């Protein structure tokens with residue numbers, strides 16, 4: 001394994017496997033560069049961000065091809081959810097990073113006067129970013145954008161499940177970014193485990209809960225700070241006070257985009273009893289409108305990442321009341337948009353995060369029953385409420401604890417760089433996007449600057465009665 005190349009390994013290089021999984025040289029190399037102070041300057045950060053923008057612009061077709069090969073993503077969806085998202089993220093960071101880097105002045109209490117107080121953001125060092133496969137370009141590069149903006153070096157480990165995207169990132173990054181500061185390691189469990197054993201300055205992981213626990217265990221060894229962007233079952237409550245057609249369109253959009261392989265996709269619908277029949281009809285209609293009578297032949301409808309996940313999803317349909325779809329072609333990694341009515345709470349489809357194009361609908365007798373249903377389960381990453389009733393909206397916000405809420409739409413909050421993105425409880429810890437990403441990859445150093453003027457000796461021993469009286473009065 002060469003420590004000079006940015007691409008340090010490949011998932012296919014089985015021959016190297018037994019001997020090459022020590023990335024300590026790589027980490028040392030990046031850490032040395034970090035300590036050279038180069039990455040701290042505004043110029044360097046902006047230059048790297050600009051290079052990333054150029055990488056995306058100059059390689060648009062190759063990126064589209066990789067996403068098509070990995071997930072059957074059509075160009076338009078790939079553009080909006082991956083490339084355009086990243087470009088807008090980069091531009092936002094470039095426009096804001098100078099302001100974010102500035103020390104933030106804070107007031108100083110009388111007892112410490114004369115002095116000036118600041119919060120001084122500083123980069124962490126060399127960080128490890130472990131990407132997920134469902135938005136393989138966006139979810140790997142978006143944390144990188146924040147890491148660069150905050151002045152860090154980084155090692156990227158894209159998901160091995162999205163092979164073409166991983167290979168493309170590994171090929172392109174060294175051509176555009178500073179090789180002294182960035183590296184891509186390709187591979188799966190073994191490579192990731194080797195990386196996790198090293199004293200990185202931060203682990204930023206996107207993926208499932210089980211590996212999240214592995215990341216956290218590994219982090220404890222070197223007391224490495226972690227951000228975990230995980231998943232979970234995101235509920236979607238449909239109240240009776242709604243515009244049925246609009247709500248159905250928006251749910252179908254959020255659920256079946258990327259064939260349901262979206263961490264914030266509505267996982268299941270809790271539906272008000274009195275509109276149940278009309279709303280189910282509207283959902284069926286919206287699916288046909290957006291994906292046609294035969295989604296398999298529709299360019300806009302992609303594929304499941306691999307046959308294993310296809311089989312996993314197929315098993316969730318065993319014994320279920322499938323009221324639309326249910327067509328499965330494992331060979332082709334295809335599952336049609338599928339609606340399932342009233343599954344049992346203990347069925348797999350209601351126990352596991354679906355992460356595919358199956359939408360269970362549970363008809364509920366009351367709003368209270370819906371809230372109880374959600375709150376009996378672990379904190380979701382996102383929760384959706386469709387309702388015009390402001391009192392119910394407030395109750396929902398008050399009572400449902402989750403990463404993000406969107407009222408009367410699905411997933412739209414992702415487009416706002418001013419909002420943090422992250423989970424709570426089992427849906428994750430930490431957050432990013434916009435300034436929150438900069439903060440996630442920074443340490444907020446406390447600084448107090450005093451002068452030698454006005455020496456006050458009250459704090460020094462011996463503590464006379466007079467000193468004690470004055471001191472305690474000002475400090476307490």
Ligand code: NAD
Pocket residue numbers: 130131132133134135139157158159160187188189192193206207208209211212214229230231232262263264353355381428
């Ligand atoms: P995963 O957790 O299996 O894999 C993710 C990464 O972990 C990969 O890079 C992989 O190489 C590595 N990995 C896998 N097994 C490992 C092991 N034993 N030791 C060390 N590293 C290992 O991915 P997944 O679970 O299929 O991803 C789907 C999950 O990710 C869903 O729960 C989804 O909600 C969540 N997700 C969350 C977000 C978010 O932004 N919050 C985004 C996408 C996906």
